[in-house]
Amino acid sequence: MPAARGMTRIGLLVNPDAGLGGRLGLKGSDGQAEYARSQGAEDRAGPRVRDALEHFTRLRKDTSDLQWVTSEGRMGSEWIGSEIGIISTIHQSSGLTSAEDTAGLVQTLLDAEIDLLVYGGGDGTTRDIVAALEKAGRGNLPLIGVPCGVKMHSGCFAASPKAAAEVLSAWLDGELLVANTEVLDLDEEIYREGRWVVRMYAEAMTPASPRWMQGTKQRVEASGEEEIVEGLADHIREILMLDNHLIIWGSGGTLRTIGEMVGMNPTVLGIDASIGDKQIGTDLNESDLLKLLSEHEGEVTILLSPMGGQGFLIGRGNLQLSPEVLRTAGIDSVLGICTPAKLLTVRRLRIETGDSDLDAEFAGKRYMKVLQGYRTTRVLPVSVD
16 A cells, blocks of 8 residues: 555656567567667657556546656656656666666665556566665565566566556555565577576565456466367368468467478467468568568468467567558457467457557457367457456
8 A cells, every 4th residue: 555645656667678679570678779779669668658657647637646756768757748746857867778777766766765666668677676676675665567578477567558557546546455476587598599488586566456467477288288289280281271371370389389280490489471381481570571461462360379377369479460460461360379278377368469449459359269179269258458
């Protein structure tokens, strides 16, 4: 609960480089920000934090009892509108932000006695924040993460920028308790080599909301499902791998295994493409996908496997599938692939495209089919938070 002193102090921290590499297929932004910007990458974190704060002001008309404490410039104040409440800038970052800037801002915010920290970034940002909190002996400070990275496995992220605003508003009203959640991160150097190694680094405190918070990604044990995966491969080979049918293959271990079974050489972490039995693209970025789609006149299917535990089909680890790509392909082209073991952890398909109008189109479907075996589908509800 906020401190009972008449004014609630909320810290705000933005990693302006988070998520830059997503549409370029860089698998992350750690150490890649300068290159990503040179390739035309545009800010992702700041605008998403702005979206969250704008939604927050729509939820709470009276913000006179709030004081926002942040950094001057792109790590904070640049993304805040004056209608959100009292704004205090007590920090100045260096030109190119770094983990040291994050740690310095966290300590400055702690010195200002904030009650909760809202931040925009990815798992790497979360690690840096939690490390600074632990160093200061303040691991109990509640966190709400606005999801801005390429990959977000940790449980302190809201499902979307709007969901972050909902969580903050509910917490301020005393409707949510604070609970422990896991802070996970994926080694991006190993990730870029095609291996998925996620570690738990710490625990953090966050408002508990099954609806608005995403939860942690779960690794699903699929032992004994070899025949099911073979059946999925047979289905895709017989029903989808036809002449002039473009298949866009999403990331993940299940789709990699299926791809290998049907004669492809897929990337486990990237986006690939095939027509018929020929692989025509490997580790594609947004521009590559748009070019393929513009040149193709036949059917299109986008094969995606939801994240275990979280249920995200779009919006986590596949930012190459931008709103423009999804609109060009058509939202009805998306087909989920989900084995029975993963279905035990996935109750709904979560969609977060980054475009509110496109999210609304997915929400309008209400339900989507997922392929769970040879010629066997299941219908799951669509969730746009």
